[in-house]
Amino acid sequence: ADVKKIAVIAGDGIGPEVVAEAEKVLKRTEELFGYKFETEHALFGGIAIDETGTPLPEETLKVCQSADAVLLGAVGGPKWDNNPKETRPETGLLGIRKALGLFSNIRPAFIFDCLKEASTLKPEVLEGTDLIVVRELTGGIYFGEKFRRETANGQEAVDTCAYNVSEIERIARQAFEIARTRRKKLASVDKANVLETSRLWRETVNRIAVDYPDVELEHVLVDNCAMQLLRRPSSFDVIVTENMFGDILSDEAAMLTGSIGMLASASLGEGSFGLYEPVHGSAPDIAGQGISNPIATILSVALMFRLTFGYHDAADSIERAVKEVLDAGNRTGDIAVDKSKAIGTLAMGQLIVDAM
Amino acid sequence: ADVKKIAVIAGDGIGPEVVAEAEKVLKRTEELFGYKFETEHALFGGIAIDETGTPLPEETLKVCQSADAVLLGAVGGPKWDNNPKETRPETGLLGIRKALGLFSNIRPAFIFDCLKEASTLKPEVLEGTDLIVVRELTGGIYFGEKFRRETANGQEAVDTCAYNVSEIERIARQAFEIARTRRKKLASVDKANVLETSRLWRETVNRIAVDYPDVELEHVLVDNCAMQLLRRPSSFDVIVTENMFGDILSDEAAMLTGSIGMLASASLGEGSFGLYEPVHGSAPDIAGQGISNPIATILSVALMFRLTFGYHDAADSIERAVKEVLDAGNRTGDIAVDKSKAIGTLAMGQLIVDAM
Numbered sequence: 277a278d279v280k281k282i283a284v285i286a287g288d289g290i291g292p293e294v295v296a297e298a299e300k301v302l303k304r305t306e307e308l309f310g311y312k313f314e315t316e317h318a319l320f321g322g323i324a325i326d327e328t329g330t331p332l333p334e335e336t337l338k339v340c341q342s343a344d345a346v347l348l349g350a351v352g353g354p355k356w357d358n359n360p361k362e363t364r365p366e367t368g369l370l371g372i373r374k375a376l377g378l379f380s381n382i383r384p385a386f387i388f389d390c391l392k393e394a395s396t397l398k399p400e401v402l403e404g405t406d407l408i409v410v411r412e413l414t415g416g417i418y419f420g421e422k423f424r425r426e427t428a429n430g431q432e433a434v435d436t437c438a439y440n441v442s443e444i445e446r447i448a449r450q451a452f453e454i455a456r457t458r459r460k461k462l463a464s465v466d467k468a469n470v471l472e473t474s475r476l477w478r479e480t481v482n483r484i485a486v487d488y489p490d491v492e493l494e495h496v497l498v499d500n501c502a503m504q505l506l507r508r509p510s511s512f513d514v515i516v517t518e519n520m521f522g523d524i525l526s527d528e529a530a531m532l533t534g535s536i537g538m539l540a541s542a543s544l545g546e547g548s549f550g551l552y553e554p555v556h557g558s559a560p561d562i563a564g565q566g567i568s569n570p571i572a573t574i575l576s577v578a579l580m581f582r583l584t585f586g587y588h589d590a591a592d593s594i595e596r597a598v599k600e601v602l603d604a605g606n607r608t609g610d611i612a613v614d615k616s617k618a619i620g621t622l623a624m625g626q627l628i629v630d631a632m
Numbered sequence: 633a634d635v636k637k638i639a640v641i642a643g644d645g646i647g648p649e650v651v652a653e654a655e656k657v658l659k660r661t662e663e664l665f666g667y668k669f670e671t672e673h674a675l676f677g678g679i680a681i682d683e684t685g686t687p688l689p690e691e692t693l694k695v696c697q698s699a700d701a702v703l704l705g706a707v708g709g710p711k712w713d714n715n716p717k718e719t720r721p722e723t724g725l726l727g728i729r730k731a732l733g734l735f736s737n738i739r740p741a742f743i744f745d746c747l748k749e750a751s752t753l754k755p756e757v758l759e760g761t762d763l764i765v766v767r768e769l770t771g772g773i774y775f776g777e778k779f780r781r782e783t784a785n786g787q788e789a790v791d792t793c794a795y796n797v798s799e800i801e802r803i804a805r806q807a808f809e810i811a812r813t814r815r816k817k818l819a820s821v822d823k824a825n826v827l828e829t830s831r832l833w834r835e836t837v838n839r840i841a842v843d844y845p846d847v848e849l850e851h852v853l854v855d856n857c858a859m860q861l862l863r864r865p866s867s868f869d870v871i872v873t874e875n876m877f878g879d880i881l882s883d884e885a886a887m888l889t890g891s892i893g894m895l896a897s898a899s900l901g902e903g904s905f906g907l908y909e910p911v912h913g914s915a916p917d918i919a920g921q922g923i924s925n926p927i928a929t930i931l932s933v934a935l936m937f938r939l940t941f942g943y944h945d946a947a948d949s950i951e952r953a954v955k956e957v958l959d960a961g962n963r964t965g966d967i968a969v970d971k972s973k974a975i976g977t978l979a980m981g982q983l984i985v986d987a988m
């Protein structure tokens with residue numbers, strides 16, 4: 277079989293611990309399915325700042341660019357929070373998204389049957405919730421011009437939010453395509469009653485919709501979406517939105533499932549290349565204790581198999597293994613009802629590898 | 633007693649119905665407490681577009697400017713949704729906020745004991761939730777320059793988000809003052825890891841904080857706040873944030889209480905003048921049927937009494953009456969568990985007036 281190159285970025289906090297378990301899953305996949313992976317580790321985020329002075333070293337970018345996919349743990353931590361902009365982990369994150377052309381962030385949010393009680397929402401409200409947030413990732417206010425200037429009212433700060441038709445078209449098409457493989461419902465979220473970028477967004481989505489008559493499209497204002505996610509989460513299928521709204525809504529959606537330690541995400545560009553990472557952060561408070569939950573990262577590998585490599589058999593095997601291990605009652609601390617029975621990162625990883 | 637002038641804007645949809653009940657409460661307050669109100673009705677929103685061609689007629693602005701406070705029902709509806717910008721109800725709303733200098737939107741979100749089951753959150757999570765979102769209302773991306781231009785990638789739309797130090801200072805001070813009268817906790821929400829306006833926001837809030845050593849300040853990133861509202865709503869006391877984030881988070885906070893038909897809001901400027909309105913919208917789908925819930929508008933009157941007039945006795949009377957009527961089991965359709973026992977707008981209004 278041809279060898280797939282995977283750039284592995286462990287990052288900060290619990291990143292290295294959870295990535296280590298995901299790498300065991302890669303190894304096990306080779307044994308079970310005959311696929312071949314070549315992994316190359318690279319520095320990124322806080323650790324890269326400490327060791328090289330910059331969150332996204334040239335070398336790391338090269339490793340990613342020559343890979344077929346990237347597996348990322350998590351970056352950031354209080355140690356670097358007060359650094360100037362150029363030496364903050366987030367700057368590396370925005371830089372890698374832009375440099376690799378990852379314009380689309382895909383975040384599935386669904387309920388693990390055995391974890392229903394973990395949500396703060398009532399089980400009957402959550403029932404059947406299974407949605408994907410498709411977030412535009414390289415445009416909008418994140419990447420627009422930013423500056424300060426002096427005014428009569430003291431210093432003024434300015435951020436610019438811009439979107440052009442091509443940027444909206446490509447993310448809209450991707451969301452329609454995804455909706456087509458699912459329940460065929462797309463909610464496009466904007467603030468068209470206030471923002472010019474949202475009005476262009478809505479016009480463009482409506483134009484693209486003509487090519488997808490089989491997908492039911494609704495437009496939802498962002499404030500209303502924040503409410504509807506709480507009121508009727510199961511009624512959403514695919515949600516597509518711009519960068520800033522997507523940041524907020526995808527976190528809200530993830531949290532309401534109660535399964536944030538379990539959710540994977542993919543950042544995609546044109547073609548099959550993708551960067552895969554857990555939705556959760558670097559959790560510096562529990563780093564190094566061996567108690568973090570590796571499942572989101574392991575499921576990120578499954579997502580990579582599906583979306584970048586088309587290895588659906590191996591993805592199925594991972595997802596089934598996770599389900600089996602959870603169904604048998606195994607829990608890391610974050611998802612355990614009885615914390616005293618919680619197992620550690622290594623034990624959870626091993627159980628999943630064994631169950632594949 | 634001196635006569636307080638109140639501009640009454642019924643607006644669209646259920647606006648006129650709910651405002652009519654609130655006016656009965658004003659009348660009853662005169663009888664019971666000897667206060668004197670002079671109300672003047674004015675056209676605003678969709679109905680103003682229909683009758684005068686503009687959502688915010690000059691005359692309406694004059695009525696508001698010569699009043700001590702404004703009571704607003706709700707504006708908007710599908711009829712005007714596709715109008716060009718200048719003739720949309722929302723444009724009137726943004727216009728009136730700016731023209732009256734209402735830079736601060738105060739939205740209390742709390743649980744009505746008897747309505748705990750109305751929330752989609754688990755009762756044990758909601759327990760004790762009682763927070764206020766203080767939203768900056770006349771700055772940010774809502775009011776920044778907006779335009780389109782042609783680019784090589786098709787049309788591009790641009791929105792500008794700007795904040796100066798004075799704008800941030802005045803809203804921060806107000807939030808600290810409010811926190812001081814409550815549990816003395818302030819969460820300032822921004823996206824300082826990405827936005828320049830947020831970095832100025834955070835610096836400025838930190839500077840103002842020096843004057844409020846008795847208030848515990850935390851900075852929360854907006855995406856994290858959207859999650860924490862779901863995870864630990866009762867831990868928030870006062871949340872202060874910029875216009876766009878406040879729009880999203882205040883709706884999320886309102887919805888999680890399950891009491892959206894019950895929540896009032898105030899928009900304030902310098903001095904005691906304020907505009908008061910229910911958090912819910914114009915609900916065109918149920919307008920004219922006499923089934924809407926007037927409680928949020930009635931409680932907006934109580935908020936007006938407290939914040940603009942200092943009529944705490946009358947405010948107490950209204951709030952007690954609402955509680956009594958609810959405790960006795962009376963419900964409009966939106967909050968009734970058994971819909972067949974729901975009472976109408978008029979009946980609910982009358983019960984509250986009688987209970988005052």
Ligand SMILES: CC(C)[C@H](C(=O)O)[C@@H](O)C(=O)O
Nearest residue numbers: 366367369370523825826855
């Ligand atoms: C760390 C931050 C810059 C980043 C973002 O806002 O995109 C994060 O919140 C995310 O969602 O990946």
Ligand SMILES: CC(C)[C@H](C(=O)O)[C@@H](O)C(=O)O
Nearest residue numbers: 469470499722723725726879
């Ligand atoms: C109607 C709209 C312009 C308005 C806003 O976004 O401010 C509304 O959502 C609100 O919160 O009052």
